[in-house]
Amino acid sequence: MARIVPVFPIALLAALPGCSNSASEPDDVQRISLAEARHAAETPLPSPETEGAGWVVSENGQAIHFGQPEEPPFLTLSCNLRTEPAQLHIIRHVTGRPGQKALFPIIGNGTISRFKLDAALVDGEWRWEGAVPARDPKLDVFTGSRELEATLPGGGSLAIAGSRIPGEFVNWCRAGGRVQQAQAKEQEEAEGREAE
Template structure:
């Protein structure tokens, strides 16, 4: 006779084992832990996609008027924030992330930091390894408050890697200035 707790534990262990997304095969090992299962890579098995691009050393914020870029000085920016206005006078923040992209792809750019998480829609505008993703967000959107804090922010794009955006007052300055120039709120 088995105890109910033992049966539940065994069922949970089997369920978790069935959920494994391993690319390997479990086989019995030989050696000190003889009989203990070990993972081996399967020859010819589909390997994971290549590793996402890494952030280069020395990346920093660079301000130029209503545009703020994050990247290595002298190289193409990795992320750009620009304050724009639509025909009604509403202020918008254009996000441009330069990293690999597939033609016609859509994604959510995740910004994580300062006690907040923002997921902002972006579209692939140019494909390839040096692809370009763009999104427009109303400057008054509270999701952008993730940029207002004093801490660093992670910017992650699926397949495009993660940027560690260094702590700076520049994103806050750009966002507050852009919001202050929003003419659509004055009419409300």
């Protein structure tokens, strides 16, 4: 039995590649290279200079700021006593972009804690912020008086000199608010050393 093989006219096959309606192609076609289309990674920020930086209690007593005197802070801890339980907010003052999230490890006082931070727009400032219940054991990283190192991916690393202020602040927030005395004690000690 003979097999029948369909035969396409050669003219039809030759015409197929040329079938295009030039009227349907956009007039404003722009060609770009793939190398140009790739998003370049942002350059990581350098670690800020923290020599001479210290902790200062805010005027309302609801926050402490770590930074250079008379300059915007590098790091803020604020306590919200109106929530139940009280919450401690960790704010790293480095520009972020909407939707970004990061883990913010802090090492010190025999502890390594990692806090989840989100980029947030607050009072016209893009910054990294996260909140945890004041009783969260991760906050124990602040409760000693030794040096801390806090690193934000792409935002540099903060070398924080040892101080009793963050520990007292965390305990104050956990206790629902009481008078802070660590800043006054540290100032007295510093003045005593200068007088010697």
